[in-house]
Amino acid sequence: MKNKTFALAAATLALAISGAVQAGGAELYQSKTCWSCHGKDAKSPVLPIYPKLAGQNEAYLLNQMKDIKSGTRNNGQSAAMKGVMGMVNEAEMAEIAKWLAGLK
Amino acid sequence: MNPKLLLKSGMIALSLMSASVASAADIVKWNAAGGEEEEALKLEPDLENGMDVFEVCSACHLTEGWGEKTGTFPQIAGQHRNVLIKQLADIRAGNRDNPTMYPFSLPESIGDAQALADVTAYIAKLPMNPDWGKGPWPPGTPEYAKGEKLFKDNCVKCHKAHGEGDNEKFYPKIQGQHYKYMLRQFEWIRDGKRRNANPDMMKQIKNFSDDDMKKVINWVTHQKVDPKLLAPSKDWVNPDFAD
Known part of the structure; x- marks a missing residue:
């Protein structure tokens, strides 16, 4: 557990140094619990069947979030994400998508 | 991806699928004896380790264990320990559908029956949120x-x-x-x-x-x-x- 804490701290630090952090999206990515599954660095998902999101196309990210929330997309493990999308509105999705797309 | 990891992810995917296709007809026998629940109940909890394990839970349930008023995540702070053990054991055994929490309940994420004993002891002792989400009709209505x-x-x-x-x-x-x-x-x-x-x-x-x-x-x-x-x-x- 200690190693994990260190790794997470290092990942957070790496993000801060890369300068790609845009406050709104970064905060939302944590507070809306995205990072619980997709990893604090957005490229270390908790299960290998979950996607890495860092550097993904902004428009694609936004569409997936919208479709999973509305139920239009309901394949794979989207049921796991639909449960939390009730907390995220469309403006927040756009912030998160923009921030994720800007990550290396 | 190396073959071992691929195999592991395939197995997890299969167990996730079987957990999510189970229908209402598969209602499990309530609180049947045996399994990890019984094992965890007998173990002496280690609160220090419980705190370490709780870090995983806190990503959603918050470090206070208070959950969210939106109802997305429940308040677990102060819940009866036996209830916490039963629910955790049920979720990871596939007896309670909870696709969001499922991966975090697995031994790979939090550990064995001892970890269940430890983290539940820790959560049960956390003070509860005095400002939980209330319904719309106050006393007198x-x-x-x-x-x-x-x-x-x-x-x-x-x-x-x-x-x-x-x-x-x-x-x-x-x-x-x-x-x-x-x-x-x-x-x-x-x-x-x-x-x-x-x-x-x-x-x-x-x-x-x-x-x-x-x-x-x-x-x-x-x-x-x-x-x-x-x-x-x-x-x-x-x-x-x-x-």
Whole structure:
């Protein structure tokens, strides 16, 4: 557990140094619990069947979030994400998508 | 991806699929003896390790274990330990559908039966959020009164006079829980979607309308919680995780 804490701290630090952090999206990515599954660095998902999101196309990210929330997309493990999308509105999705797309 | 990892992810995917295709017909025998639940109940908890394990839980349930008023995540702080053990063991055994939490409940994420014993001891001791999500009808309204009658006629035998629950019998504490979380669980229990629900409760509430459901849960959310179980304020932060 200690190693994990260190790794997470290092990942957070790496993000801060890369300068790609845009406050709104970064905060939302944590507070809306995205990072619980997709990893604090957005490229270390908790299960290998979950996607890495860092550097993904902004428009694609936004569409997936919208479709999973509305139920239009309901394949794979989207049921796991639909449960939390009730907390995220469309403006927040756009912030998160923009921030994720800007990550290396 | 190396073959071992591929195999592991395939196995996880399969278990996730089987967990999500199980239908209402697969309602499990409530609190059957054996399994990890029984194992964890017998182990001596290590609170220090429980705190380490809780870091995983805190990503969603927050470091205070208070969950969210939106009802997305329940308040787990102060819940009866036996209830926590049963629910965790059920989720990871695939007896309770919870696709969001499932991966975090796995031994790879949190550890073995000892980890269940440890983290549940830690969570049960956390002070509860004094500002939980309440229903829309305060005392004095007709909706509150209707809810009170429904509760007294249907719920007190197990959940006790004010929703205190019963650790020994694995009945959850529902006072202090978020309104919206309870609405969802009640509906899932009534409609057979939760799967690990007590069959006596399913029978008891099967004729509840959505309106009855809202009123009875509203009443619970307006009951006082013993101040000794509550954090001193809604701004309290868990010192174990404050940096």
